[in-house]
Amino acid sequence: MLDRQALLQLSRFRHSERPVxxxxxxxxxTSSEPKHAIRLKNLLAEVEARRAExxxxxxxxxxxxxxxxxxxxxxxxxxxxxxxxxxxxxxxxFETFSLPYxxxxxxxxxxxxxxxxxFRQLQRYERYAAALVTQRMSRLFFVTPDNVEExxxxxxxxxxxxxxxxxxxxxxxxxxxxxxxxxLKRVADAIFELFQRRGFSGLVLxxxxxxxxALRGVLHPYVRDRVVAATPLDIAATTKDVGQLTLSLAxxxxxxxxxxxxxxxxxxVHRQSGRAVGGLRQVIAAVQQGQVQALLLQExxxxxxxxCQQCGALTTQVSGPCDYCGGAVEKVADMVEPLVAKGFQQxxxxxxxxxxxxxxxxxxxxxxxxxRFSP
Ligand SMILES: [Zn+2]
Numbered sequence: 001m002l003d004r005q006a007l008l009q010l011s012r013f014r015h016s017e018r019p020v021x022x023x024x025x026x027x028x029x030t031s032s033e034p035k036h037a038i039r040l041k042n043l044l045a046e047v048e049a050r051r052a053e054x055x056x057x058x059x060x061x062x063x064x065x066x067x068x069x070x071x072x073x074x075x076x077x078x079x080x081x082x083x084x085x086x087x088x089x090x091x092x093x094f095e096t097f098s099l100p101y102x103x104x105x106x107x108x109x110x111x112x113x114x115x116x117x118x119f120r121q122l123q124r125y126e127r128y129a130a131a132l133v134t135q136r137m138s139r140l141f142f143v144t145p146d147n148v149e150e151x152x153x154x155x156x157x158x159x160x161x162x163x164x165x166x167x168x169x170x171x172x173x174x175x176x177x178x179x180x181x182x183x184l185k186r187v188a189d190a191i192f193e194l195f196q197r198r199g200f201s202g203l204v205l206x207x208x209x210x211x212x213x214a215l216r217g218v219l220h221p222y223v224r225d226r227v228v229a230a231t232p233l234d235i236a237a238t239t240k241d242v243g244q245l246t247l248s249l250a251x252x253x254x255x256x257x258x259x260x261x262x263x264x265x266x267x268x269v270h271r272q273s274g275r276a277v278g279g280l281r282q283v284i285a286a287v288q289q290g291q292v293q294a295l296l297l298q299e300x301x302x303x304x305x306x307x308c309q310q311c312g313a314l315t316t317q318v319s320g321p322c323d324y325c326g327g328a329v330e331k332v333a334d335m336v337e338p339l340v341a342k343g344f345q346q347x348x349x350x351x352x353x354x355x356x357x358x359x360x361x362x363x364x365x366x367x368x369x370x371x372r373f374s375p
Contacts, residue, residue, distance in 0.1 A: 002097050002099065002118065002121070002122065002125050003122075003199075004122065004344050006095075007115055007118055007119065007122065007341075007344065008341060008344050008345065010087060010095060010113045010115060011112065011113070011115055011337070011338075011341035011344075012341075013087075013089070013092075013093055013112060013113055014111060014112055015089050015090070015092065015093075015111075017058060018054075018058045018061050018062065018089060018090065019054075019058075019062065019089070019109040019110055019111060020087060020088070020089040020093065020108075020109070020110060020111070020112060020113050021047070021062065021065045021066065021069065021086075021087070021088045021089065021107070021108070021109060022085075022086070022087055022106075022107065022108040022110065022113050022114040023040075023043065023069055023073075023084070023085070023086040023087075023088075023106075023107050024083075024084070024085050024103040024104055024105060024106050024107075024117055025039060025040060025043070025073060025083070025084045025086075025103075025105055026039070026082070026083055026084075026102065026103065026105055027073065027076060027077050027081050027082060027083065027084055029077065029080045029081065029082060034077060036073065036077065039105050040070065040073055043105065043106070043107040044066060044070070044107070046107055047062070047066065047107055047109060050109060061090055062109065064090075065088040065089065065090065066088075068088060068094065069086050069088055072084075072086060072096055073086075076096070076098060081098040082098065082099065082100055083098070083099045083100070083101060083102060083103045084096065084097070084098055084099075084103075085097040085099065085103060085117070085118055087113045093113075095113075097118070099121060099125070099146075100145050100146035101121055101124060101125070101145070103117045103118075103121070104117055112337075114337070115337055115340075115341070116334060116336055116337055116340075119336070119337070119340045119350070119352075120299065120352050122350075123254070123350070123351065123352065124145060125144070125145060126200075126201040126202065126250065127142070127143070127144050127198070127199065127200045127201060128142075128143040128144075128200050128201065128202045128203065128204060128228070128246050128247070128250055129141065129142060129143070129191060129194055129195070129200045129202075129203045129204075130143055130203070130204045130205075130206060130242050130243075130245075130246045131187060131191055131203065131204070131205050131206065131207075131215070132206040132207065132233060132235055132237060132242060133184070133187060133205065133206065133207035133211050133212060133215055134207060134208075134211060134235050135158055135180045135183065135184075135211060136155065136156055136157075136158040136179075136180070136183060137153070137154070137155045137156075137235060138153070138154045138183070138187045139152070139153050139154075139235070139242075140152040140153075140154075140187070140190055140191065140194065141239065141242050141243070141246070142194065142198060142200070143242070143243050143246045143247060145247065147243075148239055148240065148242060148243025148246070149239075150239050150242075151194060152190055152194075154183070154186055154187055154190060156179060156182065156183040156186070157179070158176060158179045158180060158183065159172060159175045159176050159179060160172075160176070161173060161176050180214070181214075181218075184211070184214055184215050184218055185218050187215060188215060188218045188219050188220065188223075191203065191219065191220075191223055192219070192220040192222070192223055195220075195222065195223050195226075200226065201226065202226050202227075202228040202250050202253065203223060203226045203227050203228060204227075204228050204229050204230075204231075204245070204246045204249050204250070205227060205229070205230040205231075206230075206231060206232070206233035206237070206242070206245075207230070207232065207233070207235075208232055209230075209232075212230040213230075216230070228249055228250055228253045229249040229252075229253065231245075231249070233245065258351055258353065258357055259357075261294050261296065261349070261351060261370060262296070262353075262357055262360050264276070264370055265278075265294075265296060265368055265370050266360065268370065268371075269364070269368065275293075275370060275371045275372075275373065276368060276369065276370050276371060277368065277369055277371065278361075278363070278364030278365075278367070278368040279364050279365050279367065279368075280303050280305070280316060280335065280365060280367055281316050282369075283295070283339065283367050283368065283369045284305070284314050284315065284316060284335075284339070286369050286371055287314060287339055287342045287343060287346075287369070288313055288314060288342075290346045291346075291369075291371045291372050291373060292342075292343055292346055292348040292369045292370070292371060292372070293348055293349070293369075293370045293371060293372045294348055294349040294350075294351060294369065294370040295339065295340065295343040295348050295349070295350045295351070295367075295369050296351050296353060296361060296367070296368045296369065296370070297336060297339075297340075297350070297351070297352050297353065297361075297366065297367050298352075298353055298354075298358040298361050298362075298366035298367070299352045299353060299354045299358060301336060301366040301367055302334065302336070303334075303335045303336075303365075303367075304318060304331060304332060304333050304334070304335060305317070305318065305331075305332050305335040306318045306319065306329040306330060306331055306332055307329065307330055307332050307338055308322035308324065308325060308327045308328070308329050308330075309327055309328050309329070309330050310322060310325050310326075310327025310328065311324055311325040311327055313325070314332075314335070314338055314339065314342065315329060317329050318331040318332075319331065339367075348369075
C-alpha cells in the first residue's frame with residue numbers, strides 16, 4: 001500500500017554491493033495490443049547499455065532482478081494494473097505498487113530506490129472515510145482515488161416523536177432523543193474502528209446540519225480532527241456519487257491548505273527570526289536540524305547536492321568532507337528525494353506546488369520551509 005511509511009522504508013534501503021533497480025511503467029490494460037511490452041523492452045535495453053559499469057557477479061544479480069521484474073509486469077498486466085512502480089535488489093528488496101495515476105516511464109540503476117514520482121503522487125493518493133448519516137440509518141464508506149467501497153450500513157429502531165402534549169410527549173421525546181444518540185454513538189464507534197483498522201487522512205460527513213453536528217460531538221478526538229467537510233446528501237445516494245463528492249471536497253480542502261501554508265510562509269519568511277526559510281541552502285539546514293513543519297516545493301524543482309556517506313547529513317556540497325563529522329560527501333543527483341524522506345521522518349507536511357502556488361516560490365528558487373520554531 002502506498003503511504004508515507006512504505007516510502008520512508010524504501011528511502012532507507014541501500015545495498016553495499018549492488019544497485020537497486022527502479023522501474024516505472026504505464027501498462028495499457030484497455031489496449032488490446034500490449035504497448036507496455038515494447039516500452040519495457042526499450043527500458044531494459046537502456047539498462048543493458050550500462051553493462052560495463054559493473055562487475056560480472058553484480059551484473060548477474062541485476063539480470064535476475066530484471067527477469068523477476070519482467071515476470072511481475074506480465075502478471076500485473078493480466079490482473080489489470082494501470083501504472084506500475086517496481087523496486088528490486090536481490091533477495092532483500094522486491095516491492096511493487098499499482099496506481100491509478102500516470103507515472104513517468106523510466107528505469108534506474110542507483111544506490112537507492114528512485115522515489116520522486118511516488119513522493120509526488122502521495123498527496124493525491126490519500127484515503128478517506130465518508131459517513132452518510134441520518135437519525136436512524138447511516139452508511140459508511142472507504143474512498144481512495146481509484147475505488148469507493150461501502151463498508152457498513154447501520155440501522156436502528158427509533159421511536160417516533162408525538163405531538164400529544166403533556167407528560168406523554170415529554171417521555172416519547174426523551175425516548176426518541178436517546179435512541180438517536182445511541183445510533184450516532186454506534187456510527188462514531190464504527191468510524192473509529194475503521195480508522196484503527198485501515199487508517200484514513202480525512203473524513204467527510206454527509207447529512208443535515210443537525211445530525212452531522214451531533215455526530216461530530218461524539219466522534220473520537222483523533223477522528224474529529226480529520227473531518228474535512230460536512231454537507232447535506234440524500235441517504236439513498238449512489239456509492240459512486242459518495243466517492244466523487246468525497247474526493248472533490250478533499251481536493252478543495254487540500255487547495256485551501258496549500259494557500260494557508262503559502263500565506264504563512266510569505267508572512268514569516270521576510271520577518272527577522274520568522275518561522276520560515278527560503279532557498280536550498282537554508283532548507284537543507286532546517287531539515288538537518290529537524291525543524292521543518294512543512295516542506296514546500298515546486299513540482300519540477302531540481303537541484304543536485306550531496307550526502308555524507310558516514311552520518312547521512314545533507315549538504316549543498318557535492319564532494320569534500322562533511323561539515324558535521326568530516327566523513328566523505330557523495331553527490332546526490334536529485335536533492336528532492338532525501339529532503340522529502342527526511343521531511344517525512346520529522347513528521348513534516350510535504351507539498352508539491354504547481355501553477356500559481358509554484359510561482360509564489362519563485363523568489364526562493366522553488367523551495368521553502370515553514371519551521372516549528374524561529375531559527
Ligand atoms: Zn557526516
